[in-house]
Amino acid sequence: MASLPTGVTIVAAGGRDGPAGATANAVCSLSVEPMLMLACLDRGSRTLLAIQAADHFGISVLHDGQEGIARGFATKTPVAEKWGGVAWTDRAGVPAIDDALVWLRCELRDVIAAGDHVIVTGEVEEMETAPGRPLVFHDGEYRAL
Numbered sequence: 001m002a003s004l005p006t007g008v009t010i011v012a013a014g015g016r017d018g019p020a021g022a023t024a025n026a027v028c029s030l031s032v033e034p035m036l037m038l039a040c041l042d043r044g045s046r047t048l049l050a051i052q053a054a055d056h057f058g059i060s061v062l063h064d065g066q067e068g069i070a071r072g073f074a075t076k077t078p079v080a081e082k083w084g085g086v087a088w089t090d091r092a093g094v095p096a097i098d099d100a101l102v103w104l105r106c107e108l109r110d111v112i113a114a115g116d117h118v119i120v121t122g123e124v125e126e127m128e129t130a131p132g133r134p135l136v137f138h139d140g141e142y143r144a145l
Contacts, residue, residue: 002138002139002140003138003139004138005136005137005138005143005145006025006026006136006137006138007025007027007061007062007134007135007136007137008023008025008061008062008066008070008134008135008136008137008142009023009024009025009027009039009059009060009061009062010022010023010024010059010060010062010069010070010073010097010100011024011027011039011041011047011051011057011058011059012047012050012057012058012059012060012094012095012096012097013047013050013051013053013054013056013057013058013094013095014050014054014056014090014093014094014095015050015053015054015079016053017079017080018079018080018083019050019079019083019088019090019095020046020047020049020050020051020079021047021073021079021082021083021095022041022042022045022046022047022073022074023070023071023073023074024039024040024041025137026039026040026117027039027040027059030121034123034124035123035124036109036121036122036123036124037059037104037106037121037122037124038119038120038121039057039059039119039120039122040114040117040118040119040120041117041118041120042116042117042118043113043116043117043118045118046079048118048120051108051120052108052111054093054094054108055107055108056092056093056094056105056106056107056108056122056125057094057105057106057108057120057122058091058094058095058096058103058104058105058106059102059103059104059106060096060097060100060102060103061100061101061102061103061134062097062100062101062134062135063099063100063101063130063132063133063134063135064132064133064134064135064143064144064145065135066097066099066100066135067135067142069086069097070135070137070142071142072086083095087099091103091105091126092105092126096128099130100130101129101130101131101132101134102127102128102129102130103127103128104124104126104127105124105125105126105127106122106123106124106125107122107123107125108120108121108122109121109122109123133145
């Protein structure tokens with residue numbers, strides 16, 4: 001599936017000890033009415049635990065100048081270190097990467113086990129968009145579209 005270009009996002013949630021977030025490219029629109037999003041996270045993801053505890057999550061769609069953010073959030077680095085040096089804003093308890101192309105605030109709907117990942121769905125409560133070119137992941141590399 002590395003041949004299929006995908007958008008690059010940060011899926012994040014507020015937590016007791018600060019925000020948690022992970023790079024995710026298995027993210028998509030699920031429904032228009034109601035407006036639902038879908039994201040897949042590793043079963044062992046600290047971000048998944050934060051989403052389940054918070055009952056809300058955010059999706060920041062990265063632009064082509066945010067590759068460093070994508071790489072940083074794709075690691076198992078301690079949660080607080082991932083956010084070091086990253087411009088972000090707390091929006092009603094949900095972290096948003098500043099300057100992202102799209103930011104969505106979702107209320108958690110479903111948590112579905114699927115192999116070594118978990119699918120979360122959420123109803124979109126808030127959305128912001130900005131102009132720019134998306135960052136994509138293709139053939140093992142981050143690229144500008």
